[in-house]
Amino acid sequence: MSKTKHSLHSSAGTPPGDTGPSYASASGKKRTFPLSLLCLTIGAFAIGMTEFIIMGLLPNVAEDLNVSIPQAGQLITGYALGVAVGAPILTVFTHRIPQKKLLVLLMCIFIIGNALSVIAPTYGLLISARILTAFAHGTFLGVGSILATKLVTPDRRAGAVSVVLAGLTIANIIGVPFGTFIGQQLGWRSSFGAITLLGIISLIGIIRFIPVIPQGPPANLGQQFRNLIRPQVLLVLLIGAMGCGSLFTVFTYITPMLVDISGFAEQSVTWILVLFGFGVTLGNMVGGRLADWKLMPSLIVNFAILAVLLAVLTLTLHNPILAVTTIFFWGVAAFGIMPGLQVRIMNMTREAPLLATTSSHSAFNLGNAAGAYIGGFAITHTGLISVPLYAAVIAGLGLLGLLWSLILHDRRASSDGADAGQSIVAR
The missing domain is CATH 1.20.1250.20 (MFS general substrate transporter like domains)
Structure with missing residues (x-):
């Protein structure tokens, strides 16, 4: 116990912005990937569904909102541009926020964006909601990847990152086909409702299971x-x-x-x-x-x-x-x-x-x-x-x-x- 306290205390003295020692190495015992990584994987899974599910629902969205298929396709372009522009901008404005709190904030933005997609009455509001959701995409995956490397021993850093990014890949196997099926049977809005629920599950997991790791001054x-x-x-x-x-x-x-x-x-x-x-x-x-x-x-x-x-x-x-x-x-x-x-x-x-x-x-x-x-x-x-x-x-x-x-x-x-x-x- 005294060794753990000493390790965590010493991490407070890391240089500004240093990633500090990993949580796993502080405990000295973690050789398997911890449960906390699963919370990040679920968040990445929800993000992957949000990005790609619209491809299978374009005809449904276009018909419901009275727009053409090419116009509906701009929902994909808008999201991609939102990720490209939003990640560095959001990082600039939130870089002083501790990483766990930042993950909570980003997942809240993600949940709000998808909830707005569920109720969006017009095409303009839907594309705005998609762009808002996209802003959380890159920063969540970036912060999540950094935090994941601190939850394991140094020799498993890339493996931890791959566990988080696995959420994106699994979303393509399970999430997108299943979400598309839901949208085709119950309406496209129900697909975004399911994604919103996944975001809430990830948020609860982040709050409950991810530890607060001392980072030093940003x-x-x-x-x-x-x-x-x-x-x-x-x-x-x-x-x-x-x-x-x-x-x-x-x-x-x-x-x-x-x-x-x-x-x-x-x-x-x-x-x-x-x-x-x-x-x-x-x-x-x-x-x-x-x-x-x-x-x-x-x-x-x-x-x-x-x-x-x-x-x-x-x-x-x-x-x-x-x-x-x-x-x-x-x-x-x-x-x-x-x-x-x-x-x-x-x-x-x-x-x-x-x-x-x-x-x-x-x-x-x-x-x-x-x-x-x-x-x-x-x-x-x-x-x-x-x-x-x-x-x-x-x-x-x-x-x-x-x-x-x-x-x-x-x-x-x-x-x-x-x-x-x-x-x-x-x-």
């Missing part, structure tokens, strides 16, 4: 911003955007590719996407474990496999069995990179990670939007079959970015070692 905004604009950090954000861009270049148009090229019936695509979702979830968990083992080597190998699989998909799309097999492993590789990238950013901004970590979700969503645009460009100019090749090129550029990041890191390490040697000689 880093000032200048320090947060300087960390964000460091070339190495910006490079990793760009690499993350490329990873997501390669994903959405193909994923946005996966249905027409499977129907028109592979020859699947449209109703079969749903089950293929469920299989893809299982691959995504597996990749997220395996990627977290590999990143805890060897961070940069695992990221480099993963990006290389991702680029190869996307190129191979161009060939296997013509064979239904090979197409489905490739799509499953593509899902594994596509999300295997996410935990490692998040931890890489946190490692480079240890003294003030919040703004950079939340901005990563802005970068990821910008990558999503760019990928969808590039996929559309490919279809218009070189045909549907060429879409995976464009995605493979984007993933290849991400791989080159990772290699460049590793070279810069090695150069800096060599320079620091030389400076230290000169200092010793001078003394």
Whole structure:
């Protein structure tokens, strides 16, 4: 007991903005992921449902609110822009709030936004509610990822991040299909009602189970911003955007590719996407474990496999069995990179990670939007079959970015070692 008290007391003296020691290491006993992580996973699950469920309900929303399908589609664009812009803005205004209190505030914003979506009488109010909800998205996942790393031992940080992000992937397997079914049977508003209830469950869990971990004084905004604009950090954000861009270049148009090229019936695509979702979830968990083992080597190998699989998909799309097999492993590789990238950013901004970590979700969503645009460009100019090749090129550029990041890191390490040697000689 005295050791625990001493450890928690000493954490109060960490430098401004330092992440401090992990809760798990303070207790000295936690080797399995704690229950408190589940509360963050449920929150991420609800966020994943909110982001993607609207895709299956566009016709219902358009008919109910008397708008066109393209207008209803702006509910997706508005949400993505809300995430991209909202994460850094909300972080700037809330960076002094302790992390547990900030999670509670963000989940309250999320609940209010979805509750407004349930009762929204007009299209304008609905898109406003969606943007409000999106503001909580990136900051919740960023803060949740940072807090997750403090709830486990240092050698399990990437694994803890992957557990939180698993909520997003599981939402695609279970939440989105189930929520779409509810919306089609009981009306689209009922889907947002179910998401609101999930948000309330996550909020109660956060309040009840997540401990208050001493952080020390928060880093000032200048320090947060300087960390964000460091070339190495910006490079990793760009690499993350490329990873997501390669994903959405193909994923946005996966249905027409499977129907028109592979020859699947449209109703079969749903089950293929469920299989893809299982691959995504597996990749997220395996990627977290590999990143805890060897961070940069695992990221480099993963990006290389991702680029190869996307190129191979161009060939296997013509064979239904090979197409489905490739799509499953593509899902594994596509999300295997996410935990490692998040931890890489946190490692480079240890003294003030919040703004950079939340901005990563802005970068990821910008990558999503760019990928969808590039996929559309490919279809218009070189045909549907060429879409995976464009995605493979984007993933290849991400791989080159990772290699460049590793070279810069090695150069800096060599320079620091030389400076230290000169200092010793001078003394």
